[in-house]
Amino acid sequence: MDTLFSDWLYISLGTAGAAVVFAFVLFRNIMSKDPGDANMTRIAGYIQQGGKAFLQAEYRWLFPFVVVAAVLLSLGADDPKTGLGIKTAIAFVMGATFSAAAGYFGMHCATRSAVRTTQAAKTSLGAALDVAFKSGTVMGMTVVGLGLIGIAVLMLSYGINGINYVLGFSFGASSIALFARVGGGIYTKAADVGGDLVGKVEAGIPEDDPRNPATIADNVGDNVGDVAGMGADLFESYVGAIIAAAIIGWELSGGLGAEAGKAAPVMIYPVALAAVGIVASILGTFRVRANDESKLSSALFGGLTLASILLVGGAAAVTSIIAPTITHEGHTYGHWNIFSAVVIGLVLGVLIGKITEYYTSEKMRPAQTIAEQSKTGAATNIIHGLATGMASTWLPVLLLAIGVWGCNQIAGMYGICVAAVGMLSTLGISLGVDAYGPVADNAGGIAEMSHQDPSVRKRTDSLDATGNTTAAIGKGFAIGSAALTALALFSAYKTQAGDVNLSLANADVVMGLLIGAMLPFLFSSMAMKAVGKAANAMVEEVRRQFREIKGLMEGTAEADYARCVEISTKGALREMVVPGLLAIVAPLAVGMIFGKAACGGLLAGATASGVMMALFMANAGGAWDNAKKYIEAGHLGGKGSDVHKAAVIGDTVGDPFKDTAGPAINILMKLMTIAALLALPLFKG
16 A cells, blocks of 8 residues: 555544544533533423434434445445445445434534533523534534544555445445435424414414423424534535545546556545644634624634634645646646645635525525515515525525636646535534534523523524524535535546546437436425425424413413424434435436436436525525514514514425425435446446
8 A cells, every 4th residue: 555645544544533532522521511400401301302312213214224225235246446345335334324423422412512501601602602612513523533534444444446435435424414314304394383383373472482392392303403414414525525536536547557656645635635624623613702792603703714724724735745636638737736626615615605694694685675575474575585595596606616617627627526625624613613503592492491581591592693694604515515526426427437428419418417407306395295294293283282281371281392202203204215215216217227328417417406406495494584583683573573473484484495405405416426426337338
């Protein structure tokens, strides 16, 4: 094995291990904080039990899928060119296990951090921010640590010419991610929709009121959807981008016939970038401090900005040491060209996040305009929300298009791949900024349900308001990284497919393109209907409890929270299967029946329409949510007004947009391409 290759893998392995240790140290620090009084810990216990029960049930459902898929992958003989066989099956199981472990530990920490955030909010805003952000950082560091450990161990085990086997790790991560995203999204939105429609609109009681039977399920949903689900989503983007760049580097260096000295630098470069990103992210977390509500957002983005600056400096040093060069279509690109592509990817991620903030923040004109449209009812609110979501696609897509063109110009196909790695290298802190939001949201819920002093809820609401914006930015970041990762994986597909005509003059490609463009719409329909079915059951249950439990509305009796948790759990698990299988079955069916060119068209079509749908749905949902928050802050009549009720209905429509279908499309795009890559030897020529 090449010395450069093995040395950097050991360095990356050590850095990844440090990330996991850092996450554990933060977790211990959080657990040492005061969890509050008996009433607070009782309510937090309900949330912890609900989250644990859901993830355990979800993983029990996914276990047979993992076993069957691993057996099928292991049937073929080990072949480093095709990447099939027992080595790929082992990598697949590792990917699925690591993804599940990251999601479970992140949610375990989040459900225990929320009550401590509530207690800290009794002291100061800064203390509450410290607990909530540390919890998010635990998720971020666990994701990047386990992801890079898996990649480094497999690359060390399989060597330079075994990189195609490592693709199984990405397939395992993607499979778990899609089911986790869809299942978690159905769970959280069934509870949220049921709780809002009956509690806020029909019963006229506040959000997180303990009289609402769906309240605990709603708080559990924040964790299984926006912590475990988002973590699994970005885990597979992270490992997918690194592995795709390594595969492309290997292929362009000659594949099985490549000289180790030529292939090693371009294969190890994305892994080294990820290691530098972990160090930068850890250092960036120490920048996040604030005691003033007006400085919350700048504190969070200050940490992310510092990490990004440190990444650029570290990446420059790594580039000069490794000096990767690549030859593509007759052009040789030097290491500083490749470094420039990394910077483009990093800048793209920041810009797309900021554009998402503009379209979704309650402080910006788009969300405020939706709120104003609520004065004439729910219909005009929904119309304007849809229009806002559609309008929000043009600038991110334009930036992505220019970024892809620029990366290709300066570093070829490999440049596009490392741009995706650059965008995701600071995931340790960027996911922390995102995952802190659900913790702050839960902290506010616990404060309301345990009847804390209004000053406590005011502080948690400040954290939550900033968390809504960071969550929306996180979704924009996830979509941008998904687009680049999907393109990187598509480049790997195109390279490994060999001499296949992917021109639009080929009718097979056009057919595949149309089918692929349709799939995100079909997938979204399935996810939306799934939320509708589960939400219907939740609405009926909440109405039943209000009707049948004597003293519930008066506050003298306790709701049956467990029944609502059970409804969300069963609905999510039952409905997540078909959308999840669609992502795997569709490319395999098209490739086996119509061939490699048709499947290539399908992947291109799904990526193009998937990016548009994901942006549209995530941003429309975020804008609807924050339009409601803007009214709840006291504008346009405030809580309980007709304007507020119209905005709640709009937000209810947007819930499955932003938290179920929209985010899951990110994974759909990548999982389809990974499945196609693995099954490529089985496709018709």
